[in-house]
Amino acid sequence: MSAEDVIKAWDQPEARGAVHPTRGISEDAYQASGHAQAELLAADIPAGAKVLDFGCGDGRVAIPLRAMGYDVTGADASPRMLAALAERDPDLATFQSDGSDFGKHLGRRKFDAVYCLAVLIHHDYGTGEQLVENLRAVTKKGGLLALDWPVSDDPSDGHGWLGVTTWARERQDEIATRLKMERVDADRPWSVWRAL
Template identity: 30%
Template sequence: MTEKALTTAGQDWEEQARNWIAWVREPGFDSYWRYRDAFFALVPPAGRATLDLGCGEGRVSRDLVERGHRVTGIDASPTLLEAARQAHPEGRYLPADSADLPFPDRSFDLVIAYNVLMDVDDLPGTVGEIGRMLEPGGRLCLSITHPITNTGSVRDGLFVLDRPYFGRHRFEAEVERDGMRMKFHGWNHPLSAYTTALEDSGLLVEALREPQVGDDTFPWHMWIRAVRPR
């Protein structure tokens, strides 16, 4: 595969790769550990071939394999891909731009995009590639940070908007906790930006969830399962 320059999102994740590996591999530290079981309840059983889009250091890929999936993981960050390969040497992990995937049409019957689409530089292009990758009857299961999350903040137990909900806005947040530091970058889109991208790619939404886990009083995530009609 010809090596390509990293996108802005790829550069951001490559710069934070070591921090991210430490962050997500600390047991119970990242929110993934709280949401994982409920998210996988939305995911169809293993089929012919599963693509983990934006696999990072491979945590979702490894969990998919444990559930019987035949997984290909792709990511833009070389450091994260190497970490995924080291943790799962028998796996298949490839460098790729999410808006220009190196696979033939209809290569997969399932695509997983866990907390990825709010980070990509080209949302319509990425979802278009997902649509191209899916065979008829194939499904996309995605998690995003809830579209309202990065438009405001919680004050005295109430959520207050700090910026317009509509439009495409860049966000950046640096978080330090228990001696670990992580800088997050991405794009805030309204929900309609995601649903429009799905519509334009020929995908139909069949399930939408705002997960509430434990004592959550605010929807931090949104999950969607979409299908390519037969």
């Protein structure tokens, strides 16, 4: 699926319930999952770091991470999601982007850490690879990237915004080598990379 297709699907009224599996349980469970993920990120990202949350949605992870003292900027392609985030935390810096236009919004600004959770899994290989390249480009040398970029012994393009795209580890490693990223050994539900 292309970025445009994902954005259109995301902005449909029925998408709100499909944003995260815990939303089907309760709003409290949904918010608690964001706090838990923010705590995991904080275990890897230095205190007070400048952080980009790409695919920030309604701020489920960005808001608790900012409350921990991080300088968080949220970016999302969906104006609806950014509006929902602004309702919850109007002071959190955000910008609308599908990941192809960071220079327009950031100029030469780079981040100590970038995380992208539950985004790459919705995109086809070409779009996913381009997103990883663009995220790496806004990460400082020595900075961290936390990417929900799953590998599989039987990789496949998820074919639809609720499908999950998985990658061959060899292909992922080729991309990482080209982009000067080194895998960090971390026991997380996502992969962690250091920008070289």
